[in-house]
Amino acid sequence: MRLTGFEGALALVTGAGGGIGRAVVQLLLDAGARVVATDLALPDLPAQQGLSCLALDVADAAAVERLVVETEARHGPVRFGISVAGVLATGLVTETSDADWRRVFSVNTDGVFHLTRALARVMGPRGEGALVAVSSNAAGVPRYGMAAYAASKAAATMYMRTLGMELAPRGIRCNIVAPGSTRTPMQTGMWADASGEARVIAGIQEQFKPGIPLGKIAEPDDVANAVMFLLSDQAGHVTMANLYVDGGATQQA
Numbered sequence: 001m002r003l004t005g006f007e008g009a010l011a012l013v014t015g016a017g018g019g020i021g022r023a024v025v026q027l028l029l030d031a032g033a034r035v036v037a038t039d040l041a042l043p044d045l046p047a048q049q050g051l052s053c054l055a056l057d058v059a060d061a062a063a064v065e066r067l068v069v070e071t072e073a074r075h076g077p078v079r080f081g082i083s084v085a086g087v088l089a090t091g092l093v094t095e096t097s098d099a100d101w102r103r104v105f106s107v108n109t110d111g112v113f114h115l116t117r118a119l120a121r122v123m124g125p126r127g128e129g130a131l132v133a134v135s136s137n138a139a140g141v142p143r144y145g146m147a148a149y150a151a152s153k154a155a156a157t158m159y160m161r162t163l164g165m166e167l168a169p170r171g172i173r174c175n176i177v178a179p180g181s182t183r184t185p186m187q188t189g190m191w192a193d194a195s196g197e198a199r200v201i202a203g204i205q206e207q208f209k210p211g212i213p214l215g216k217i218a219e220p221d222d223v224a225n226a227v228m229f230l231l232s233d234q235a236g237h238v239t240m241a242n243l244y245v246d247g248g249a250t251q252q253a
Contacts, residue, residue: 005233006031010075012068014058014115015084017043019184020134023224024082025051031228036071036078039085058085058111068118077126080231081119083112083133086153088186093147101148108152109159116163120172127171130231133160134223137180137246144207153178157242164240173239175230180246182218214247 011028015021017039025037029048037043038056045053052075056067071078087107089100112133123129138146139153157176164174181187181200188196203211226245229235244252 001234003031003228003232003234005231006033008032008034009079010034010036010071010077011080011082011231012036012038012071012078012115012119013082013084014038014056014111015086015134016045016053017041019084019186020179020182020220020223020227021082021084023220024084024227027221027224027228028080033080034075036067036075038067058083058114059106061110061114064111064114065118068115068122072122078119078122079129081115081123081129081131082227082231083115083131083156085111086134086136086186088146089148090145092145096148104148105152105155108149109155112156113159116160116174120163120167123172124167124170129171130173130175130235131160131163131167132175132177132227132230133157134227135160135176135178135242137178137244137250137252139178140242140244140252141250142208144209161240161242168239173230173235175235175239176242177223177226177230178242178244178246178252179218179223180244180249181212182220182223184220187217210249210251212247212249216247218245218247 011033016025016037028035034050036052038054042055043053089104116131135157136153138150139157143150160174160176201212223245
């Protein structure tokens with residue numbers, strides 16, 4: 001099946017500097033879309049036709065609003081909004097500082113809110129568009145030593161589903177992709193040594209973490225492909241969905 005609906009369309013992507021966000025940008029460009037790629041630092045992406053790279057702090061609501069307005073003025077109407085920007089903090093709740101808690105929520109939850117609110121305001125009157133947030137399977141199951149991250153992703157997930165309910169009458173679809181362990185710097189940064197990947201696949205008993213039935217961790221393209229499907233014409237009757245891409249790790253529908 002060839003996914004359609006991207007040719008000439010404009011997409012705005014946060015967290016585009018690496019990992020999943022970088023993969024999403026490339027698949028969008030390959031499908032014929034034009035892309036405004038953003039990250040906290042200017043994304044270091046190869047120059048390509050249809051690609052614009054900008055620095056953006058998604059925790060700054062005013063900056064996000066300005067970027068959406070300027071993007072529409074310079075490039076035309078945004079059809080797709082993809083929120084990938086995310087940060088991680090690990091540690092037991094008793095060791096989590098207020099600053100770490102707020103930092104994680106400011107990006108993982110507030111950032112999703114800032115981007116999609118700004119886009120909903122311009123998409124709504126047009127009556128078309130699609131929004132996707134990359135959340136985590138940690139939003140649906142408890143994760144030992146990851147309270148801030150899991151809670152921030154759970155909040156963003158329910159927010160996106162509620163937004164989807166509000167925007168559905170206007171023809172705008174809102175969906176979530178929930179990756180599990182994926183080969184990104186966020187994931188590999190948690191591995192203490194070369195056995196980290198094998199431990200994740202097998203499961204980590206002391207953290208009450210199940211293994212991955214498919215016997216492998218995801219690659220960024222695995223997650224990006226799910227994002228592309230939810231944006232495409234072929235998902236035209238899909239909204240408020242939460243698509244797990246975790247190799248069966250959480251056994252979620």
